[in-house]
Amino acid sequence: MKYFSTRDTEKNSFDSAVVIKKGLAADGGLFVPDSLPSISREEIEKLCGMSYPERAATVLSKFLTDYTYEELLEDCKNAYCEASFPDGAAQLNKINDTIYSLELWHGPTAAFKDMALQIMPRLLSRALVKTGEKNTALILVATSGDTGKAALEGYKDIEGIKIIVFYPVDGVSKVQKLQMATQTGNNVNVCAIKGNFDDAQNGVKKIFSDNEAKQKLLENSYILSSANSINWGRLAPQIVYYVSAYCDMLNSGDIEYGETVNVCVPTGNFGNIFAAYLAKLMGLPIAKLICASNDNNVLTEFLSTGTYNRNRKFHTTISPSMDILISSNLERLLYFTAGSEKTADYMQQLNKNGQYTISDDIKALISENFEGYFANEDSTRKTLERFYKEYGYLADTHTSVALDCAEQYIAKTNDTKKIIVASTASPYKFAADVYEAIAHKPASADTGALDDLAALTNTEISYPLRNLADRKVNFNTVIESADMLNEVYKFM
Ligand SMILES: *Cc1c(COP(=O)(O)O)cnc(C)c1O
Numbered sequence: 001m002k003y004f005s006t007r008d009t010e011k012n013s014f015d016s017a018v019v020i021k022k023g024l025a026a027d028g029g030l031f032v033p034d035s036l037p038s039i040s041r042e043e044i045e046k047l048c049g050m051s052y053p054e055r056a057a058t059v060l061s062k063f064l065t066d067y068t069y070e071e072l073l074e075d076c077k078n079a080y081c082e083a084s085f086p087d088g089a090a091q092l093n094k095i096n097d098t099i100y101s102l103e104l105w106h107g108p109t110a111a112f113k114d115m116a117l118q119i120m121p122r123l124l125s126r127a128l129v130k131t132g133e134k135n136t137a138l139i140l141v142a143t144s145g146d147t148g149k150a151a152l153e154g155y156k157d158i159e160g161i162k163i164i165v166f167y168p169v170d171g172v173s174k175v176q177k178l179q180m181a182t183q184t185g186n187n188v189n190v191c192a193i194k195g196n197f198d199d200a201q202n203g204v205k206k207i208f209s210d211n212e213a214k215q216k217l218l219e220n221s222y223i224l225s226s227a228n229s230i231n232w233g234r235l236a237p238q239i240v241y242y243v244s245a246y247c248d249m250l251n252s253g254d255i256e257y258g259e260t261v262n263v264c265v266p267t268g269n270f271g272n273i274f275a276a277y278l279a280k281l282m283g284l285p286i287a288k289l290i291c292a293s294n295d296n297n298v299l300t301e302f303l304s305t306g307t308y309n310r311n312r313k314f315h316t317t318i319s320p321s322m323d324i325l326i327s328s329n330l331e332r333l334l335y336f337t338a339g340s341e342k343t344a345d346y347m348q349q350l351n352k353n354g355q356y357t358i359s360d361d362i363k364a365l366i367s368e369n370f371e372g373y374f375a376n377e378d379s380t381r382k383t384l385e386r387f388y389k390e391y392g393y394l395a396d397t398h399t400s401v402a403l404d405c406a407e408q409y410i411a412k413t414n415d416t417k418k419i420i421v422a423s424t425a426s427p428y429k430f431a432a433d434v435y436e437a438i439a440h441k442p443a444s445a446d447t448g449a450l451d452d453l454a455a456l457t458n459t460e461i462s463y464p465l466r467n468l469a470d471r472k473v474n475f476n477t478v479i480e481s482a483d484m485l486n487e488v489y490k491f492m
Helices: 016-022 041-048 052-063 069-079 113-117 120-130 146-155 174-181 197-208 211-219 232-251 271-282 298-305 330-353 360-369 377-391 397-413 427-439 448-457 481-491
Strands: 003-005 031-033 091-094 099-103 136-142 161-168 188-194 222-226 261-266 286-293 307-309 355-357 370-374 419-423 478-480
Touching: 003 016, 016 120, 016 222, 016 232, 031 232, 031 330, 041 052, 041 232, 052 069, 052 232, 069 120, 091 232, 099 232, 099 397, 113 120, 113 146, 113 232, 120 146, 120 161, 120 232, 136 146, 136 197, 136 481, 146 161, 146 174, 146 188, 161 174, 161 197, 161 481, 174 188, 174 427, 188 197, 188 481, 197 222, 197 481, 211 222, 211 481, 232 261, 232 271, 232 419, 261 271, 261 397, 271 286, 271 330, 271 419, 286 298, 286 397, 298 307, 298 370, 307 330, 330 355, 330 360, 360 370, 370 397, 377 397, 377 427, 397 419, 397 427, 427 448, 478 481
Parallel strands: 099 419, 136 161, 136 222, 161 188, 188 478, 261 286, 261 419, 286 370
Antiparallel strands: 003 031, 091 099, 307 355
């Protein structure tokens, strides 16, 4: 299987190892596969009898055809091992007759980003060997909180790779900030910027397209690579857990073979939901993809009107990993529905005017598969409280946005199909807001919120978040977003 850029009408193609190493295409586009493998009924039945690492290696081997199955299986076994995921990699919990929560946050940083970032560094490591790379890969990450920590944990102390993470200084939770500031490892750097997530992401994108900077880095034996969800190495492993969840529902008898389910995803950069869409295109029986947003509802508007307009107020919410106005992976959906030429044109309009409008036929194609809803802050809190009190289900703030949107979808459509709701973070990662939503009073200051939430709900603090306040702070730099390149040079 080969890959090319979403914006390249000539379709210059590359192997997956090259694509994982590069991260972003030279023309600014995102890499997409040249065809989509299918997944047959027989294969799904076989997958039902497999462990998560085996399921992952099987699905990945359809896309990463320049890796052997044995290589992928070894990496998947190491990535999704019991030490990193003591409670299992992708747990499905039945909440009520319709709604199932797919908990993707039982990994080393308590967010779903671990599902991709525990495996991607291993894929990159192999990619460097496969492509004969002699230079050090420098990973640049812009994060709204969860990616940063998950990438740091995935890449720390890996030979031949260095990583630098930029996050918006006031755009992440206290726990997230503390998780990153206390990072260990001899090849890592963490830096806060004055600005929001889009400033951080634009800064990183700018460096990626700065030829002078890349030349200077190369002279010092560095090449750039990305760990953001624009990297195909992030996206491919996310297809796996939708297939896996479907198998688990078959195994438990909750569905019959061929029965279609809906999927609802709390969305930021559009990576996670796009992975579900790819699973559907492969043949997994998924009906609707419900795109859940918070007050930053640019995607809700896009899916209902066909106009994407980033010229709007940026809201800092209690679900900060979804506080995004430019959802980069949407470009991949545009490519799959409208082709390279139109995608390049829309992206140029977005860069220039901050908006674009898709044609009616493309909008109709997208609407066959996607519906968008959003939950404001008040509804998110009320839904969080209600799911806890009615069903005994404790969700984090991001998952609550999705639960709220799933219920809106049911109310609007009367669709009775089962819905897999992606649960993207441990409630303890956003303990202060989760506590307040249920207890109707603020938690104790700082990380006292974790203990408050544990006492209130009689649940255990997620293992990566225990004793966070006692760890040594290794990083406290804050810079202007214009100084990001300088920070990279200093780190180099
Ligand atoms: C990253 C993240 C999201 C958004 O996922 P995308 O793939 O960027 O759409 C949602 N919730 C949490 C907790 C996250 O960390």
